[in-house]
Amino acid sequence: MSPLEIAAVIVSALAVWTTTRRSLWCWPLGLASVALYGVVFLEAKLYSDMALQAVFGAFLLYGWVCWWRGVRDDGQVMVRPLSARDAILGLVAGGVASVALGLAMARWTDASLPYLDATLAGFSLVAQYWTARKHIANWWLWIAVDVVYVAMYMIKDLYLTAGLYAAFIVLAVLGLRSWRAGAEASPAVQPL
Template sequence: MSLTELFAVLFSAAGVWLTGRRAMLCWPVMLVASVLYGVVFWQAHLYADTGLQGVFAALSLYGWWGWLRGVRDEGAVQIVQPARATVLRGVALSLAAGLLMGAALFRWTDDPNPVLDALLSVFSVLGQIWMARRYLACWVVWLTVDVVYTALFVVRDLYLTAGLYAAFVVLAVMGWTQWRAVARKTGANSAS
């Protein structure tokens, strides 16, 4: 464990917790976490995850902007229910992109888990985009990704990060529960 990994863990946990509470501060906190984890993953030879952190940094800015536009009069971020076609399209495109990226990582890098690394990275992008768009379904993606990431990080000897992702599983359940309750109470809008 390095000091960089420790700070990455702390900022990441704070970012997810703030997201579950629909607090705008989650986005700058997650931006810092992305930069720190970019360094950690590069050192662990998880190249797809390293690149993912750059994408997350950009998506943090996009999410911040999107949430600013989705704030209701009472100051809370409005939750959106994606259309079924949007969900199916997102999952299918992510699966295809992950398999293609996995093949590239297998061919051109020393990534020890190229297909898994790629699939997790691509589905993380999907989860982040859906979170930026305030889709309730983002929490289902995060729950799935976080469970698998926990195991991957144990295998890569990133135990502190594995512990963080195990905590993310709990935070994803909490986020899903909180957002779902708000969506039911407010009648979440449908999106295409």
Template sequence: MSLIEILGAVLSALAVWLTSRRSMICWPVSLAAAGLYCWIFLQAHLYADAGLQIAFSLYVIYGWQHWRQMEKHDGRIRVRRPTNRTLVNGMLCGAAGSAVWAFVLARFTNDPTPVTDATLTAYSIVAQCWDTMRYRETWLLWIVVDSAYVALFISRSLYPTAILYAGFVLLATNGYRLWKPDTSARPSSVLPS
């Protein structure tokens, strides 16, 4: 356990809480947390997760701009509904990404759990994409992914991070409860579709 890991955990928890509240400040806090966790995961030889933090940083920049355009008068963002096709294609993209990442990690790194690391990374990217698109279903996917991450981080002795991800499961449950889609909005098929 290090001070950087504790700070990363605190910032990450704050970012998810702010996201569940649909607050724009979630984006700069998320960016700081991603930078810290990139370093933490590199030190733990979780290379896919370190790369995931770089991808998260790019999504944060995109999401920050995208949410800003969709802000309501009260400062919160509009929640959208994806089509069934969008959801299925997101799951298929996650499966394909998992296979590619697992092959790369198993062949070229010393990652002790390449399949788990790759699968959680791929589906985290799908969930982050759904978050930037403002889909309520992002929270359901985060509940599944973060629950699996708890076990992974315990196996790597990253206990503050495991506790953080257990908290993420609770925050994601609350996010799903709070993110009610606009009933007048039509389902959206923005990428991945």
């Protein structure tokens, strides 16, 4: 456990907590988090996760813009339902990205756990996109992904990060509840 990992954990926890609160602060905190974790994952030879941080950076900028445009008068971000078609497309895209990235990492790098890391990266991208688009279903996917991340980080002796991802599971459940309550308060949105 390095000072860099400690800083990454703190900033990441704040970013996810502010996301559960539907606060625009989640985006700049998220950008700081991915910068820190990019270095942590480079040092751990989790290259898919390292590359994922760069892509997350782009998604975070995109999400910031999307959320900025969707703020209500009370300062809360309006949530949106996810259609079955978009859910299927997202999951298929996550699967394709997982296979492609896993094959690339196994063939061209000395990545530790290339297929598991790539699968988690692929589906994390889908969850992050759904978060940026304000879909409540993002929380269900984050819960599933984070459960597996906890195990992977334990295997890699990144115990503090494993603890963070265990906390992310709790935050994702809280986020799901909070976003559902927000959706129920808005007559145009049906929660998942």
